[in-house]
Amino acid sequence: MAKYQGKCPECGKTRYSDRKGDIVVCDCWRYCPMCGAEMTPYASDIAMNTYGFDDRRDLAVLMVCTLHFPMFFSNQKPVEVVCT
Ligand SMILES: [Zn+2]
Ligand SMILES: [Zn+2]
Numbered sequence: 001m002a003k004y005q006g007k008c009p010e011c012g013k014t015r016y017s018d019r020k021g022d023i024v025v026c027d028c029w030r031y032c033p034m035c036g037a038e039m040t041p042y043a044s045d046i047a048m049n050t051y052g053f054d055d056r057r058d059l060a061v062l063m064v065c066t067l068h069f070p071m072f073f074s075n076q077k078p079v080e081v082v083c084t
Contacts, residue, residue, distance in 0.1 A: 004083035010076070017083040026079040032065035034072055039063035042073070 002016030011028035032039050042064045065072040 002083075006081035006083040008079050008081050010079045015081045015083065020084065022083045024081045024083060026081050029074070029076040029078050030063060032067070032072060032074070033076075035065065035067055037065060037067055039065045039072075039074060 002018055004018070004020050004022065005014050005016045006024065007014050008026040008028060011026065013026060013028065015024040015026060017024055030038055040063065042061045060075045060077075061073045062077065063074045065074070
């Protein structure tokens with residue numbers, strides 16, 4: 001039974017842990033905020049060469065949802081939730 005909990009500031013979900021002060025990484029960053037599908041890890045070289053998004057090199061794009069046109073690029077980082 002998890003005794004401690006923390007709330008993800010991004011998605012509002014509550015994460016649980018048995019240990020106080022434990023850090024749980026919320027998985028909401030892996031899912032597309034527009035359609036809820038699990039996104040694909042962003043392979044910069046592929047997208048760069050194919051689509052010429054050279055200007056996106058500066059944006060820390062981590063994940064991409066290919067279900068949209070243009071594709072949705074996410075720079076949302078994993079959220080660490082501290083359980084207290
Ligand atoms: Zn979250
Ligand atoms: Zn999507």
